[in-house]
Amino acid sequence: MAQRSATQLLSNEADIQLAISSINAHQIQGTRTVAVVYNVAETTLRRRRAGIPARRDCPPNSRKLTQREEEVIISYILQLDLRGFAPTYTAVRDMADKLLAARGGEQVGVNWPSTFVKRTDSLRTCFNQAYDRQRALCEDATLIKRWFKLVEETKAELGICDEDVYNFDEAGFMMGKITTQLVITGAERRGRPKGIQPGNREWVTLIAAISAAGWSVPPFLIFAGQYHLSAWYKEAEIPRDWAIAVSDNGWTNNELGVEWLKHFNAHTQARSVGARRLLIIDGHKSHQSLEFQELCKENNIHTLCMPPHSSHLLQPLDVGCFSPLKRAYSREVESLMRNHINHITKLEFLPAFKAAFDQAFTPANICSAFRGAGLVPLQPEAVLSKVDVQLRTPTPPAALPEAPWVAQTPSNARELEAQSSLIRERVRQHKSSSPASIIMAIDQLKKGAEVMMLSAELMRDRISSLEKANSAASERRRRSKRRIQKHGVLTKGAGEDILAQNEADQQIAHEERQGGARSGLSQRAQRRCTRCKETGHNSRTCKTDTINIE
Secondary structure, eight states: OOHHHHHHHHHHHHHHHHHHHHHHHSSSSOOOHHHHHHHHHHHHHHHHHHHHHHHEEEEEEOOOHHHHHHHHHHHHHHHHHHHOOOOOHHHHHHHHHHHHHHHHOOOOTHHHHHHHHHHHHHHHEOOOOOOHHHHOOOOOOHHHHHHHHHHHHHHHHTTGGGEEEEEEEEEEEEOOOOOOOOEEEEOOOSOOOOOOOSSOOOEEEEEEEETSOOBBBBOOOESSSSEEEEHHHHHOOOOTTOOEEEEEESOOHHHHHHHHHHHOOOOHGOOOOOEEEEEEEEOGGSSSSSSHHHHHHHEEEEEEOOTTHHHHHHIIIIIHHHHHHHHHHHHEEEEEETOOSSSOOOHHHHHHHHHHHHSSSSSSHHHHHHHHHHTTTTTTTHHHSOOOOOOOOOOOOOOOOOOOOOSSSSOOOHHHHHHHHHHHHHHOOOOSOOOOHHHHHHHHHHHHHHHHHHHHHHHHHHHHHHHHHHHHHHHHSSSSSOOESSSSSSEHHHHHHHHHHHHHHHHHHHHHHHHHHHHHHTOOOOBTTTTTOOOSSOOTOSSSSSOOOO
């Protein structure tokens, strides 16, 4: 019904335009007669002839941005797209909020960016994340049913409560890697946009664990290297219970897997509801080592290994946490890139990762992850309904018009001066002629000034962000990078304690050196004669006779 009504409105508006054309061509005399012939309302026909547009052609009363402000945002988006920084919905919403804040307006709504792009012909959205075909080919409904039966029987046999079900896995990060995401580009772009990436490709491994009760174990990060640096613990704003380990390549191994299990046990043992805990794992070799399994047995931790090639369906971390985490981290890296922080080191990684982790590992996301994996509550249908994947060929894009848009408004200071001179000359020559050309020139001048001021507002915000980022980067470069431990694992709190002890030892040593220096000055040795080695005189006044040996 809604579609038919919209079609009728468009058809009626076309009839009105035909009626107006007939009147202008003097084909039919009289507005009333024309309205009857074309079956349109006479009052509507009179309003259109008077210049009153149709309601669908009028801007809605709820529109918060002016036409000029929207044009500036479109231009800014296209500039960012050409430079490889195609913005996301969030970034576009921030642009609109900045312009509204400059004139005291309210912020736009959550859905404003999507509606803005839909009604703007020069913009479109791209999403270049593809589904993994190999995983789709490996999906087996029978195997998945067996998995859920195993989980159900294990929980019943061992008496494991839902609150004692955990999942842990590793996730790798390249410090400067931005994941694929939905961005806004120019409508004329062909193919997938290429985002500019920071230069650092250093690998970092996260070992994360979540509980079906909706909370997460403090992260366990593995950096590539051999030494723990003081700046990680002194300057990085991360919680004291976060753990940092080092390995030669930034990957996990059997030894670090055992260290993580100790970290996991320390943070979950006191929060256990029952006597046993169930830990859902994948088939990584570090989880299958004898020491790992023995430590699990000693601490009443029962492990279940998922079927191969099924973690994207059966593992809660993959279902609901890792993807939001990587998207959030990409936004943090993208923000650093916009502020020209082009090399992401561990000092930039830690605060960026902290912000991303807080956004992704929320109680709602964690509970949703276990629910989506069909584990808590136990619902195999939640996973089996996703097994059949229908692949389709995308529709080819339609051809774009080739006519370029030609600006009639000054866009720089030189054109603004030329337009001003033109207006002054026309005003000087104007006597009894029509002022239409002067009014048009003034409107163009006004439009150019508005565009420049709105663009300047966006640039002021960008400059402020750049200054803050540059100040933070300078502060990070000045920080001490003293080595405090080789290999091993340290929590943030343990690292802070080591630094505090080192500072205390240095202060004591410094005070002892100063005390020794003052004591030496008060008991300074007296000068002695070089002949007789006695005090009170020198070799010139010495009375000892010199014996010459021939």
